[in-house]
Amino acid sequence: MSVMPETYVEGFHDVSQVKLMPYRSLGKTGLSVSALSFGASSLGSVFRSTDESESLEVVKIALQSGINYVDTAPWYGHGKSESVLGKILPTIPRASYYIATKVGRYQADVNNMFDFSAERTLQSVDESLQRLGLEYVDGIQIHDMEFAPSLDIILSETLPALQKVKDAGKAKFIGITGYPLANFNIVAALFRTCFCAEKCEQNVLAGVQVDLFFWSRTVLEKSHVHIDTILTYCRASMNDNSLRDWLPYFHNHGVGVVNASPISMGLLSNRGPPSWNPASLIIKKACAEAASYCNDNGVDISRLGLKFTIDQEDIPTTLVSTASCDNVRRNIDSVYTPLSDKEQQVLEEVMERYMKPLNNANWEGVEVANYWRLLAEQQGKTTLVECQEKSELS
Numbered sequence: 001m002s003v004m005p006e007t008y009v010e011g012f013h014d015v016s017q018v019k020l021m022p023y024r025s026l027g028k029t030g031l032s033v034s035a036l037s038f039g040a041s042s043l044g045s046v047f048r049s050t051d052e053s054e055s056l057e058v059v060k061i062a063l064q065s066g067i068n069y070v071d072t073a074p075w076y077g078h079g080k081s082e083s084v085l086g087k088i089l090p091t092i093p094r095a096s097y098y099i100a101t102k103v104g105r106y107q108a109d110v111n112n113m114f115d116f117s118a119e120r121t122l123q124s125v126d127e128s129l130q131r132l133g134l135e136y137v138d139g140i141q142i143h144d145m146e147f148a149p150s151l152d153i154i155l156s157e158t159l160p161a162l163q164k165v166k167d168a169g170k171a172k173f174i175g176i177t178g179y180p181l182a183n184f185n186i187v188a189a190l191f192r193t194c195f196c197a198e199k200c201e202q203n204v205l206a207g208v209q210v211d212l213f214f215w216s217r218t219v220l221e222k223s224h225v226h227i228d229t230i231l232t233y234c235r236a237s238m239n240d241n242s243l244r245d246w247l248p249y250f251h252n253h254g255v256g257v258v259n260a261s262p263i264s265m266g267l268l269s270n271r272g273p274p275s276w277n278p279a280s281l282i283i284k285k286a287c288a289e290a291a292s293y294c295n296d297n298g299v300d301i302s303r304l305g306l307k308f309t310i311d312q313e314d315i316p317t318t319l320v321s322t323a324s325c326d327n328v329r330r331n332i333d334s335v336y337t338p339l340s341d342k343e344q345q346v347l348e349e350v351m352e353r354y355m356k357p358l359n360n361a362n363w364e365g366v367e368v369a370n371y372w373r374l375l376a377e378q379q380g381k382t383t384l385v386e387c388q389e390k391s392e393l394s
Contacts, residue, residue, distance in 0.1 A: 004019075005018070005032050005034075005068060006032060007032075007068040007095060008096075009093045009096045012096055013064055013065075013066065014066070017064070017066050020335075021035065021036070021065070021066035021332075022035040022336075023068075025316060027228060027229060027250075027255050028256070029172075029173045029256050031138070033069040033098065033316055033317040034067045034068045034069055035316075035318065035335060036067055036310060036317070036318060036320060036331060037068075037258070037318065037319045038059070038062045038070045038071070038320070039071050039260060039320055040059075040071060040072040040084075040085055040321065041072075041076040041077075041081060041321045042323040043058075043077070043080065043081040043084040043323055044076035044078070044084070045077050045323075046077060046321075047274065047321075048323075052084060054323060054324070055084050056088045058322065058323055058328050059084075059088045059089075059092075060091075061325060061328050061329065062332070063096055065332050067332070068096065068097050069100070069317055069319075070085070070097055070098070070099040071101075071231070071258070072085055072100070073102035073105065073143055074103075074106055075102070075143060078106070078107065079127075083131045085099075085131075085132055086134075089132060090133050094134075099137050099139070100138055100140065101128045101139070102141045103116075103120075103124045103128075103141070103142060103143060103158070103161075104116050104144065104145070104147075110371065111379070114148070116145075116149075116153050116154060116157060118157040121157070121158050121165075122161050122165065125140060125165050125170055126170075136169055136171060137170070137171050138171070139173050139174075139175050139228075140165055140166070140174060141174070141175035141176060141177050142158055142175070142176045143177055144177060145176050145177065145219075147371055151219070155222060155224075159174070159224075159225040159227075162174045162225065173229060174225060174226065174227055174228055174229075175228055175256075175258070176219065176230055176231075177230070177231035179232060179234065179364065179367070180364045181364075220255065228255065228256060229255060229256040230255055230256075231259075231260060231319075233261040233265075234261045234264040235259070237261070237262055237267075237268065237309060238347075238351060239264055239283060239360075239361070240358070240361065241360060243315070247314055251314070257316055258316065258317055259317065259318045260318065260319035260320075261321075262306050262309035262318055262320065263302050263305040263306065264279070265277050267283065268290070268305035269301065269302045269305075273287075278363045278370075279363055280363065283358060283361050286355065286357070289354055293349070293350060293353070293354070294346055297342070298342075299346045303334050303339075303343070304339070304346070304347045306318075307339055307347075308347065310334070310335055
């Protein structure tokens with residue numbers, strides 16, 4: 001590209017790299033973001049043990065190469081991701097990047113994992129700014145809203161608290177995040193009518209057949225607080241590209257879309273997914289067979305997965321997380337290096353043979369069901385409704 005982005009800083013950036021990076025508008029935020037953005041979850045050692053010195057170098061390489069959007073959260077390493085960023089960001093021009101963090105998800109202990117109250121939300125923002133060493137973040141987002149005990153707490157407490165944060169100049173835009181494309185708070189609809197805890201997963205999986213589009217409109221249109229962005233993950237990938245069905249709605253409402261995890265949390269990799277990946281055995285088997293087919297043909301399935309997503313130009317930006325210098329360089333190179341004829345041929349075969357039969361299969365509701373079941377068991381509740389009511393009152 002010939003026109004440099006607003007985040008270009010002479011003397012800091014690698015000019016040749018920045019010129020190659022595509023930049024796209026993020027809804028109506030006014031931000032022009034790099035097609036590839038940096039997910040900082042790996043800095044929190046979420047996936048493996050990491051070397052802090054290499055993590056710091058990864059961030060520097062990413063930003064100097066033209067990546068200008070960074071996403072983090074208190075949940076990633078329980079503050080570690082933000083703290084690591086706080087060690088490198090003071091050495092980097094503030095004008096060279098946009099950064100977003102989150103509120104709502106905090107601790108590994110299931111009893112204290114989520115807190116969407118206004119008081120905790122305001123406290124969390126200040127804690128994040130302190131760890132990051134910043135006076136403000138560009139984006140502040142509700143983390144995994146589908147785990148909230150009700151839609152009411154999101155609309156009456158979390159979002160108004162984030163508006164106060166924005167009014168105070170501590171953030172520039174407000175976003176919501178989650179896995180379900182249905183409103184990122186489908187739990188409010190599904191779990192109010194759930195039966196006993198041990199039947200939860202069955203009820204949830206049946207419940208996702210309701211009009212999910214209605215619930216998306218509920219969050220975006222019922223909120224008195226303007227929502228600038230949504231972030232979802234694993235939904236613009238080779239194995240599940242259902243985000244495409246929702247893009248027109250988000251675009252028509254001026255909502256910027258941040259996509260994450262183009263390789264579906266390790267499904268589209270030679271190493272395979274971590275044990276906690278919630279995908280069904282059918283999905284895992286199809287992806288493993290696809291990876292094997294790619295390997296037999298001398299093609300990297302992870303590169304195919306990244307290109308499949310990045311080349312969808314109506315998706316503003318895609319987050320990829322790594323704490324490896326080699327990986328971040330490889331990811332950046334993949335953005336502007338076209339697939340070879342052989343890679344394109346293998347991609348088409350993989351899509352037809354392994355991915356098309358999946359029909360955008362997903363795991364909506366599974367993680368949420370497991371969370372509420374575990375919470376109900378630990379709190380000695382016989383129904384999920386009891387558990388949710390306690391969560392709302394606490």
